[in-house]
Amino acid sequence: MNLKLYSRYRNSAGQRVRTALNMKGVKYEYIAVSLDGGTPDEYRRDVNPQALLPSLEIDGEVITQSTAQIEFIEETFEGPSIFPDNPIQRARSRAFSQGIACDIHPVIGPKLQRKFQADHGFSKADVFAWYQYWMHHGFEALEELLRRRAVQTPFCYDDKPTIADIYLVPQLFNARRVGVDLSAYPLILKIDERCGALPAFYNAMPQNQPDYPGDDLAR
């Protein structure tokens, strides 16, 4: 099976998929899509008309949406499962990931930020306030979900990282880059630290992608 992942070093949904592929030990071709100067026309025309990242191309068939890609990866490849075995824990791990994919990421993403500035009179400070509010709103809920676990496992919902952890780590990278104070989320930070020590996570980080420009902070 030939796999190509269209992504970008700093593409948090893509980082989830990179991590999942790394955990499964699946080789893929990393195709960096530069967004400097807008989405390239050929990406929009030939790969993803919505122009969002990431896209996963499987023997020429393109699939979009990181959650769909990760479920596909889990169902297709052998190797360690990226879900807990217990059905309730599986549901909780998925729910945690959706708390990021539905309740945090879409509300603070660059698409919305651009729209606010272009059409709703937001200043940069307004955008930052918006970002901070929703990030904290979401992270408080996630920390609470972790606090309520009957068993405090080393990773979110298992003794190994599962889909919850895969979604958490890129969102934290994003929050740090923007300068959000994360000190109110000790359980989240502890899990982030454990994940960061694992090659599957480390190798998926923005700074370890071939298109990483070296200094991200000014961008």
Add this chain to the structure above:
Amino acid sequence: MNLKLYTRYRNSAGQRVRTALNIKGIDYEYMSVGSNGVISQEGYVRDVNPQGLIPTLSVDGELIIQSTALIEFIEETFDAPSLLPEDMVARARSRAFAQVIACEMHPINVGRVKTHLVNEHGQSEADWSRWYDYWVHHGYRTLEDMLERRTSKTAFAFDEKPTVADLYLIPQLYNARVFDIDVSAYPLLNEIDEKCRALDAFERAMPENQSDYPGTDAVG
């Protein structure tokens, strides 16, 4: 297995889950949340979900949240009919279509976002309408385009039977009707909506067929 679904008649994420349970033929207790419900919002926040969001599924007393997690749980736990296509690429496309609704349409246009935009960022009702229209049509265009690009045009979104894509689409289109959004530019979506609503599993999950439906669904 004892199942209780905390939802409300108009709760599009809950409607997805009701439809999934109906397709599987699973009995569950409908726990309406709110002033006319069997549990008040305050009681729900205190005892069920501190975030206050619906739906929540109670499985023998264990609470799980987030409709996508609930539907995958239902798919994995209960026997056929499956809520996913068999073909691996079609499965991924059905899930991706559902996620466009769950991640790119629904969260941007919900009430809590409106409240925050109006109260904290001085946006007017007219600003909100502009925002809502832009994102809802942006989403519907994406969905229609995903259907247009199918190599084989199936009876439902990505299969000859309804799958997760259809489960997410029907509540979203119900919202469009309630909020008076013109969806005439999306013929493929409308065609699937009509086919799904003719099915008992979808019909029984509709807002007007829930026990807490107040008789008319005014925008509010």
